[in-house]
Amino acid sequence: MVEDRGSARTGRSSRRRFLEGTVAALAGSSVLAEGEPRSDAGTDWSRVRKQFLLKPGAIYLNCASIGVPPAPVVDALSRNRRSMAVDPVGAKVRLSRRIIEQVRPSLAEFLGVDPREVAFTQNASQGLQSIADGIPLKRGDEVLTTSHEHPAGIRPWRRRAQRDGIVVHEIPMPSPLPSKEEILERIGARFTPRTRALFFCQVTRGGLLNPVKELCALARERGVLSAVDGAQAVGMMPVDLRDLGCDFFAASLHKWVLAPAGTGVLHVRRDVQNQFSPGLALEEPADARRFQMPGTFGYSVRAGLGDAIAFLRNIGLERIGARNRRLSDYLKEKLASLPSVRLISSRSPGLSSPGITIFEVPGHGGMELRAGLQERDIGVDDHVRDGHDAVRIATHFFNTRAEIDRTLSVLQDLIRA
Ligand SMILES: Cc1ncc(COP(=O)(O)O)c(C=O)c1O
Known part of the structure; x- marks a missing residue:
């Protein structure tokens, strides 16, 4: 089995085993407490957050550029890499089989296709x-x-x-x-x-x-x-x-x-x-x-x-989408209340994604503000295109309102300086 062009087997039961295995692996520092309501509002997002390895105090609002893998993904990756170093022949066969029988079907199911x-x-x-x-x-x-x-x-x-x-x-x-x-x-x-x-x-x-x-x-x-x-x-x-x-x-x-x-x-x-x-x-x-x-x-x-x-499916995509929408609504509301800021992203959910918000600060370029925030360990991006000279903030489910508040407070310091 050289790579994933061989078997077309869907492997439903092995996929289920794989998902169950991963969920079980998460249980130690579980995303969801037992009996916890499965509604978006009922999710213990602080537990979810504990799965991320970001250095203390750093704020990461840039998954639109590159996502930050949570600990179970980082651990699985290191295990895979180690096994490739320890037993290249066997590990290649095992990983290839996993990709064919489990990863491809779960990716297809994730996207709703065959x-x-x-x-x-x-x-x-x-x-x-x-x-x-x-x-x-x-x-x-x-x-x-x-x-x-x-x-x-x-x-x-x-x-x-x-x-x-x-x-x-x-x-x-x-x-x-x-x-x-x-x-x-x-x-x-x-x-x-x-x-x-x-x-x-x-x-x-x-x-x-x-x-x-x-x-x-x-x-x-x-x-x-x-x-x-x-x-x-x-x-x-x-x-x-x-x-x-x-x-x-x-x-x-x-x-x-x-x-x-x-x-x-x-x-x-x-x-x-x-x-x-x-x-x-x-x-x-x-x-x-x-x-x-x-x-x-x-x-x-x-x-x-x-x-x-x-990891994502264990939390639930509906809940992730709802959480992201709430975070970006909060961010937009705060940005709209700042007199020096021009919020560009629409506040209409039908026209604006639940995770990305862009805004301009007249007199301050997007790149300048991005660099200023980065110096203070706040990762965002600029959006100097589509006719804008803007800052782009990507809020994902592991982010918090406190992080948004801190980001906007630092932003105001940068504008005043
Ligand atoms: C809308 C859109 N399409 C495509 C890409 C390219 O993604 P990648 O660099 O991962 O290939 C990006 C990257 O930011 C993007 O924002």
């Missing part, structure tokens, strides 16, 4: 590159996208335009997004008989939330393929690809899923797999695994992805 529709990637960038490379297009064919795409998403399309003479329309979109109706109108108006694909983010780098289901339906009604960049969505809230109805989806799992760095997923819907042909693809097997990068990969890391998914 295991034969997911390919492991290194990151979202690799999946997005494959999508732009592999959709069959000829000179003059048109692709619709928006002005808010991440460079990892838009560059492969621009390159394809240069290489193959396709036309890529980057439809200007305001930030914050105006209304669902206006997004659908702006994009809907640009379809022509030459349109072959529609590509956009579920959640943009700056936290705008697109109406994915409606946009994919718009494409489908016109016989157009839909491709979604989910790098900023998976792990932040529940994501059900079957329900969203997209043909292609790429995401990084080392952001909001908190998996080890170097984990991503490419989803290719079964019905479109035969027409999809990225440069990397092999001729077999007859499912999405043939879109995976061939060759040796990080067995320890990919196996560790299973532990990250189990």
